[in-house]
Amino acid sequence: MKLIILSLILSINSLYALEKNDEAQKNLSFEKILTELISRYENPSLPAPQMDEETRKELESDDRMYVSVAVSDKRERTKLLELGMDIIEVKKDHVSGFISKKDLPYIERKEFSVMEKKSIYEWAKQFEKDFPAADSAYHNYKETYDYLSQLASANKDIASLFSIGKTIEGRDIWVLRLNSSSKGEAKSSKPGAVFVGNHHAREHLSNEVPLLFAAYLLDNKQNPEIKKYLNSLDIYIIPMFNPDGAEYDIATGKYRWHRKNMRKNSNGTIGVDLNRNYDTTWCKYGSSSSPGADTYCGTGPFSEPESSAMRDFILARKNIKTLQSYHSYGSMMLYPWGGSYDPVPNEKDRNAFIKMAQKMGELTGYDPKQSSDLYAASGDTCDWAYEKAGIFAFTTELEGSSFYPGASIIKTAVEKNINAAVYLLSMTDNPYK
Numbered sequence: 197m198k199l200i201i202l203s204l205i206l207s208i209n210s211l212y213a214l215e216k217n218d219e220a221q222k223n224l225s226f227e228k229i230l231t232e233l234i235s236r237y238e239n240p241s242l243p244a245p246q247m248d249e250e251t252r253k254e255l256e257s258d259d260r261m262y263v264s265v266a267v268s269d270k271r272e273r274t275k276l277l278e279l280g281m282d283i284i285e286v287k288k289d290h291v292s293g294f295i296s297k298k299d300l301p302y303i304e305r306k307e308f309s310v311m312e313k314k315s316i317y318e319w320a321k322q323f324e325k326d327f328p329a330a331d332s333a334y335h336n337y338k339e340t341y342d343y344l345s346q347l348a349s350a351n352k353d354i355a356s357l358f359s360i361g362k363t364i365e366g367r368d369i370w371v372l373r374l375n376s377s378s379k380g381e382a383k384s385s386k387p388g389a390v391f392v393g394n395h396h397a398r399e400h401l402s403n404e405v406p407l408l409f410a411a412y413l414l415d416n417k418q419n420p421e422i423k424k425y426l427n428s429l430d431i432y433i434i435p436m437f438n439p440d441g442a443e444y445d446i447a448t449g450k451y452r453w454h455r456k457n458m459r460k461n462s463n464g465t466i467g468v469d470l471n472r473n474y475d476t477t478w479c480k481y482g483s484s485s486s487p488g489a490d491t492y493c494g495t496g497p498f499s500e501p502e503s504s505a506m507r508d509f510i511l512a513r514k515n516i517k518t519l520q521s522y523h524s525y526g527s528m529m530l531y532p533w534g535g536s537y538d539p540v541p542n543e544k545d546r547n548a549f550i551k552m553a554q555k556m557g558e559l560t561g562y563d564p565k566q567s568s569d570l571y572a573a574s575g576d577t578c579d580w581a582y583e584k585a586g587i588f589a590f591t592t593e594l595e596g597s598s599f600y601p602g603a604s605i606i607k608t609a610v611e612k613n614i615n616a617a618v619y620l621l622s623m624t625d626n627p628y629k
């Protein structure tokens with residue numbers, strides 16, 4: 197009897213939890229986020245999304261000021277501490293830190309020279325890296341993570357979130373996993389599909405497409421076709437593969453046209469091209485061994501933590517069958533090889549590649565072609581994934597006429613590419629069919 201009551205309570209609880217989750221998912225719905233982003237670019241006067249509401253309120257009501265005060269020795273620093281200043285940074289001729297508004301006059305009265313003062317809220321705002329106001333619909337790293345993590349917690353039955361590794365600056369590279377039976381890093385024998393964006397920092401649209409694809413799948417998880425894929429496949433979505441670069445690109449509120457990761461090269465230049473750093477015909481064609489170049493291949497194959505994380509992630513999951521790597525721009529649907537002008541030698545594979553690229557080309561309006569028909573590029577994700585792991589891997593060059601095509605392009609690019617991505621899911625159990 198106890199058991200029956202216990203299981204009754206448990207099932208009522210889980211029903212309640214499911215309902216709560218459905219409610220939570222509604223607030224994250226794909227349609228809602230699309231409407232929201234349209235309103236953001238139709239009303240560019242709206243302020244860019246800043247820190248979350250709670251943090252903002254907390255900081256706004258915080259009575260402390262951030263100040264820099266000229267001091268020259270330890271005695272003066274000690275005095276400041278005694279007057280109530282919280283010193284967070286010590287420089288040769290000044291210190292910076294916090295002090296409450298009511299204590300500030302004591303410092304000023306004691307003949308200390310206050311070089312700079314602002315509210316703690318004003319001070320904290322500078323740490324928000326964000327898009328220029330007109331492009332505020334794009335998701336920066338924190339917003340991307342927050343959205344993924346909300347999706348995961350609103351869909352606990354099917355979604356989990358984990359990091360595939362750290363970037364060179366120590367950020368996590370997040371993957372949202374959709375699998376009805378395995379969560380987190382647990383193994384699965386279901387056929388796997390990977391969707392990855394933002395290898396290249398300035399290609400921000402390539403973060404939006406996989407991110408919103410995740411929202412779309414979860415929003416439509418009761419749709420019979422989507423339900424079938426969610427139940428039978430192991431789906432991994434990594435929207436922002438190069439978060440260091442993406443954040444650097446928007447850190448000043450103006451775009452920097454940054455492509456690579458944030459590796460500090462020995463000659464003082466920044467970055468390795470992550471899409472030239474995979475171990476396949478490494479640094480042979482269409483890539484540069486000069487560290488300052490935008491296509492710099494690095495000091496060796498997989499010299500970078502980001503590409504190494506992808507290698508380890510893929511090699512640990514033998515069930516992965518298909519992969520889509522989003523880039524921008526050019527409206528193309530590319531398949532291997534990129535690092536050779538020759539066609540893929542295996543005829544069966546080649547035909548499967550061509551057929552799938554053509555179909556995804558139809559669905560997006562993009563031009564399907566062998567990657568090296570555009571230009572040869574050694575060491576890219578897709579050549580490596582196919583050569584070393586037999587994965588049917590594609591590179592989508594999204595639409596647009598610049599790296600910064602504005603926010604109004606997100607909706608159409610997302611909608612078209614959702615169709616192609618759903619098609620790729622339909623082929624993941626058997627790419628030859």
Ligand SMILES: [Zn+2]
Pocket residue numbers: 395396399471522523524
């Ligand atoms: Zn790219």
